[in-house]
Amino acid sequence: MTTVPILIAAAVAVVTRAGAASNPRVDAYASFVGLAAAGALLVDFLLTRARRDVDAARARDAAGLSVRVRLVGAGDETEDVDASQVKPGEQVLVEPGETIGVDGIVTAGKAEVVPFVDSPAVITKREGDAVVAGASVVSGRLRVRATFTAGERAWVRLASSPAARVEVAAPLVVVGRRMVERGVPVAALVVAGATYANNAAWPDVVIAACAGAFGLSAVAAVAASALAHARGHVAAQRRGIVYKDAGAFDVAARADVAVVCSRGTILLGEPEIVVIEATPGREVDRVLALAAGAEMAAADALAAAVLGEARARGVRPENVRSALVSEGLGVTALVPNGDKVIVGSRAFLLKEKVSVAVSDARVSELEAQGRSVLLVALGGRLVGLLALQDGLRPGARAAVQRLHDARIEPVLLSGEARETCETIARALDIEHVRPEVLPSDRGAEVRALADGGHIIAAIGHAASDDGALGSADVSVAMGAAGSAPGEWGVALASDDVRDAALALTVPRACRERAKSAILVGGGAQAISLLGIAFGIAPPVFAPVMGVLAAACVLAIVREPTQTLRAPVPSSEPTS
Structure with missing residues (x-):
């Protein structure tokens, strides 16, 4: 979106150079070409520099998954192979100090495990539990049946294929990119037409059209929007949050009601x-x-x-x-x-x-x-x-507060009596309760909430809350990362309800920043187009405005991945 206008403008400057005496504006044309080229290079440098934290995080994840595992063969004989060579359905054996190289389900054993890359927590995994590649065994021994391997593993699924990456496939980014692709030719024609209507010479008309097609502000805005999504995805992974695809990330970002199942999610589940x-x-x-x-x-x-x-x-x-x-x-x-x-x-x-x-x-x-x-x-x-x-889970109050801060309404869904449910809700500052709901009726309750035009997220466990999870627009299944394919849009490697809240608030914040970047970049592009079309500003205004807009949108989406740190033990009381 920037190269073609620069080349055309350069050609015009060269053609008119021979007749410089008859066209004293040739220096202005050359200035536009120089500033446009310099601006495009500077913005490209800024975007590349801004992506360093994302690229470094993904490189670290890829390196952490490049391990060798012990593949279990016939007669329980083991063979040392690269993790990328394991196929779904095969089993691997993991000893203390070793890293689990595949997503899978524990088929035998019990172990203390660091559940995901960079997690400070240690949790117990036993038969039937899901694990993700990158988890490491601290003590004990596990036998794991692989569900996802190679590029399909949770931590690299949305980064292994360029087309599947959140920053490429997210609907907001796709719409922004299409608007730029289709809007630039229209902008060039409009500016050229306005310049021609002012009886300008043909070189001025062509240069004005090039300035109109020089969509540096818009391009920078879309790139910043994509960067916001990439940073959000990486930051979520730092908390053990796995999104099924870019669509699930986007729906999680737009959810405005979060249905929270009570037993085992908000409550300990140990009455x-x-x-x-x-x-x-x-x-x-x-x-x-x-x-x-x-x-x-x-x-x-x-x-x-x-x-x-x-x-x-x-x-x-x-x-x-x-x-x-x-x-x-x-x-x-x-x-x-x-x-x-x-x-x-x-x-x-x-x-x-x-x-x-x-x-x-x-x-x-x-x-x-x-x-x-x-x-x-x-x-x-x-x-x-x-x-x-039954006591409140550690972090339950913090999770609900995060939902409130993100303007997401929490709804407590419970099979408890109304007075019990309302007492729990008051302790958590939840106003909307759905008490005395049988497990078989929870899907209908969730669908009823969606009838009001809301986008519903459901938070719970796949084993006990599948009715509610399956009926929501986006489901957040706690402790389910690494399990076999299902309908869950979001899966957590941990069982921390604070991470469940972050699974909604992180993409929501990223989407808001991305929208702000698009609005600022689009506004800057419109100002430069109008200024050039009406003769208020010279063509060189376009690259100058583009660089300034790029700096602004990159500042808007600035959110280092380190700002979302791994969970720490809660100091909240549990009852």
Whole structure:
């Protein structure tokens, strides 16, 4: 967009040089050619210099993934090969001090792992967990089945192919580039027409057209927009955030509502029993035994807490049969004498036609303290209740605040009772709650939010929150980076909810800077075009304005990748 106008202008200057006596403006033509060439070179230098941090980060990532791995073959024999030679489905063995060279799923073993390149955290990985290339084993031993290898690995997927890079394929950058490509010829014609209308000589008309086609400001704006996206992508990777493609990065940037699943995302997912009460004439241990016997059929966090409390107290779970789990509500079963035991929420007991009026006040009191309440009924009568407390995850408050700061509305989606959900929401400064939503209904709840014209992001875990994640415009799956291909637009190598918030706020901030750069560069281009078209400014104004605009847009998108550092342990209380 800058070379052709310079060459044409140079040709005009050369042609008119022979008749300089009849065209005293030949020196002005030569000045335009010189300034345009110098301006183009200077802007190219500035853009190259501005990209150094991005190029260095990507080179460091590529170097960190250039490792050799032990490929498991027939008879569990291992062969030392380059990581790029491993194929999806093959398995590698990783010992302490070694780097995992492929994205994959742990098929055997347990180890303490640095989950991604440059991460200061150490987490435990075991069978079934996803890992990404670049993670390193601190202690223990893992056997990993490869899901992505070579150029498809999470850390290089959007950098290995030029066409797939975020700064090339992002919709905002694509639109800006097309506008420049199609707008430059139009601008040249408009400026040439205006100059011709002022009875200018043909060399002046051609030079004016070249100045109009010299889209240095616009080119610099698009390049700065691309740089903003590249920096955002690299900065997100520094936090273990992986985007499926440039489209997912863009949708994450435009999301204005974030649905946050409660259990295991905002909450620790490790509830503990804090209250056990029996109705008059009943014993606490008997209530716990009934609850533990029924919950043996369930596999959620509440069931684990009940069974753990029974073991801690030395209470033997009641022998039950015909247990039936209603996901998100509770469990029914039969005790040896044929009586029906029911363990679950207040809504579940009412559904089973058990009166809970005697406990309403106490249940409301406990739920107002942010506790989950399980009611226990036997033979159609309420016999007691259990209250469980789950603490907030470290960084939960910081994550919600980041969403607020980015003008993204957080919505708490939970299966808890309304009072429990509202108490948790108040602690986090969340105004919008969707309580008492069954797992099977969460997808519909997310779609209902989108009906208002919002772009919805959902944050949760793939195993437990797939309904909500699958229904959102963009899903942020925690701890899922490296897993097999799915519909998740964003996957995290960590389980940190602060990184989940950053997965939305980082691209949003980058997109805002990119838009500002395009507006500034486009405005500078328009000013130079109007000035030259109406004879207010000489053609040399175009390259001068282009250099100034380039400096401004590069300052706007200036965001070194080091400004987003790896997560640190939170000092927030967990309850």
